[in-house]
Amino acid sequence: MAKPDASEQSVPHVPVLMAEVLEALAPLPGSHIVDGTFGAGGYSRALLEAGASVTAIDRDPNVKPFADALSARFPSRFNFVAGAFAELDQLVSAPVDGVVLDIGVSSMQLDEADRGFSFMRDGPLDMRMAGEGDTAADLVNGLAEADLADLLFAYGEERKSRRIAHSIVAARAAHPIATTAELARLIEKSIGRKPGDAHPATRSFQALRIAVNDEFGQLVEGLFASERLLVEGGRLAVVTFHSLEDRIVKRFLDPDKGGPAQSRHLPQAVAEDRRWVGVAKAVKPSASEVTRNPRARSAILRAAHRSVAAARPANFAGLGAPRFKGAA
Numbered sequence: 018m019a020k021p022d023a024s025e026q027s028v029p030h031v032p033v034l035m036a037e038v039l040e041a042l043a044p045l046p047g048s049h050i051v052d053g054t055f056g057a058g059g060y061s062r063a064l065l066e067a068g069a070s071v072t073a074i075d076r077d078p079n080v081k082p083f084a085d086a087l088s089a090r091f092p093s094r095f096n097f098v099a100g101a102f103a104e105l106d107q108l109v110s111a112p113v114d115g116v117v118l119d120i121g122v123s124s125m126q127l128d129e130a131d132r133g134f135s136f137m138r139d140g141p142l143d144m145r146m147a148g149e150g151d152t153a154a155d156l157v158n159g160l161a162e163a164d165l166a167d168l169l170f171a172y173g174e175e176r177k178s179r180r181i182a183h184s185i186v187a188a189r190a191a192h193p194i195a196t197t198a199e200l201a202r203l204i205e206k207s208i209g210r211k212p213g214d215a216h217p218a219t220r221s222f223q224a225l226r227i228a229v230n231d232e233f234g235q236l237v238e239g240l241f242a243s244e245r246l247l248v249e250g251g252r253l254a255v256v257t258f259h260s261l262e263d264r265i266v267k268r269f270l271d272p273d274k275g276g277p278a279q280s281r282h283l284p285q286a287v288a289e290d291r292r293w294v295g296v297a298k299a300v301k302p303s304a305s306e307v308t309r310n311p312r313a314r315s316a317i318l319r320a321a322h323r324s325v326a327a328a329r330p331a332n333f334a335g336l337g338a339p340r341f342k343g344a345a
């Protein structure tokens with residue numbers, strides 16, 4: 018089994034598909050690239066080392082020390098902005114030659130019990146990346162049973178969502194569910210656990226995290242914001258970690274995959290209307306990357322170049338972004 022090299026052991030979050038992301042963005046000295054999901058700054062650092070200027074964004078205030086370290090090393094080419102990538106084009110000044118989004122949670126967020134993201138670590142049932150808005154505990158203790166079941170099904174593809182929601186509502190009648198361990202135990206008791214299978218709480222935790230952080234809404238808005246922000250020929254690279262997200266990116270980049278309506282019938286019109294060209298085939302991590310970094314196993318990279326066609330207004334239709342009925 019391949020061992021992690023020293024640089025990977027010393028970083029708190031091992032960047033996934035790093036070489037592939039760099040190839041997709043092709044950073045040039047003097048180019049301006051936006052890293053919309055800074056995390057521990059793995060992509061930003063590599064882009065800076067390639068000579069690009071980087072504006073990095075993250076909604077989690079805890080990434081600040083990593084951003085400060087890069088600011089000290091690249092004072093004239095690195096800028097960090099706290100915020101959500103849905104507002105990318107309001108947070109960053111144009112022109113922008115590349116945008117990268119590495120969707121989801123970082124290893125730091127998962128490993129920190131107090132953040133409440135992981136059923137493997139006991140902590141408060143929080144899951145808020147930005148530390149504001151409703152927590153996972155608010156949803157678990159406040160949603161009606163049918164809405165809770167709907168959420169777990171729509172955002173986590175949990176087939177036993179009704180049974181889980183029923184158990185949660187019965188348990189919270191005695192006292193509110195406050196911790197990750199309590200919820201994980203409750204789910205395991207409700208739907209059982211088969212040896213060799215993923216933990217039975219995996220899908221429910223994913224669903225709650227997506228809802229708490231409006232991750233599908235952020236992704237759709239962030240994709241359209243990138244479309245508005247990038248120069249002609251500018252490059253977009255998006256790494257996602259499950260099929261629901263990947264479907265959104267695939268349809269956004271390629272209207273033939275069912276995305277927002279564009280002219281389909283006249284070949285000339287198709288060429289003129291396409292906002293994205295050079296849409297690359299999905300890239301997955303190599304077996305050796307997955308061995309070195311098991312968290313990379315479900316990663317998928319999609320990339321494309323911005324065409325000259327005018328940007329579209331943000332439009333959720335046709336992208337297949339799940340919605341649960343109780344969503345605001």
Ligand SMILES: C[S@@+](CC[C@H](N)C(=O)[O-])C[C@H]1O[C@@H](n2cnc3c(N)ncnc32)[C@H](O)[C@@H]1O
Nearest residue numbers: 032054056057058059060075076077101102235
């Ligand atoms: C998978 S990590 C990124 C890791 C990074 N590529 C690296 O090399 O260290 C995802 C990061 O994006 C942030 N994030 C997730 N959704 C966001 C959003 N909508 N706006 C801004 N940041 C977001 C998370 O807080 C987290 O720090």
